[in-house]
């Protein structure tokens with residue numbers, strides 16, 4: 001375990017190391033670059049959790065792209081979804097007639113992304129695809145197609161590389177399982 005950040009003491013263990021992330025993001029970037037060749041997609045970051053993945057992924061995309069940001073809330077500060085999805089910050093750009101690639105940190109129940117996909121499709125996007133760093137398929141509550149995913153993970157609450165618990169731990173370079181003592185107290 002990397003010990004250079006004080007907050008690693010709150011982790012049970014590291015699940016995905018910075019090195020694994022770096023390799024996976026590079027591979028995914030090559031795949032997306034090939035799939036969108038000749039297109040000019042709008043790449044949308046879902047705030048705040050996806051921000052680090054987004055920044056790393058963008059620099060692997062050899063495309064003439066636009067970026068935009070959207071914020072959704074469904075969680076509060078608990079580790080279980082409320083199932084209620086709320087649009088907190090909308091896009092600046094019009095997606096009508098555009099290919100949209102939505103970048104998310106993790107797909108859990110799938111409620112957030114299924115809402116976003118529906119919304120952007122209704123606004124006239126030519127295509128809406130999803131790129132996620134992590135996927136927890138065991139927790140899916142809605143049918144959702146995820147086109148690009150780096151890692152499938154077990155049903156555990158993870159933090160780091162953008163992912164938070166009560167807004168903390170986003171700055172950790174690796175992804176780790178949060179020790180239950182942190183949210184059970």
Ligand code: IMP
Nearest residue numbers: 049081107108109110111112157158163
């Ligand atoms: P969904 O709508 O249930 O798919 O929830 C997706 C959102 O829940 C993600 O964007 C995260 O913000 C949050 N989330 C789900 N699982 C985790 C986790 O293990 N750690 C941190 N955030 C999570």
Ligand code: MG
Nearest residue numbers: 047048049105
């Ligand atoms: Mg999130």
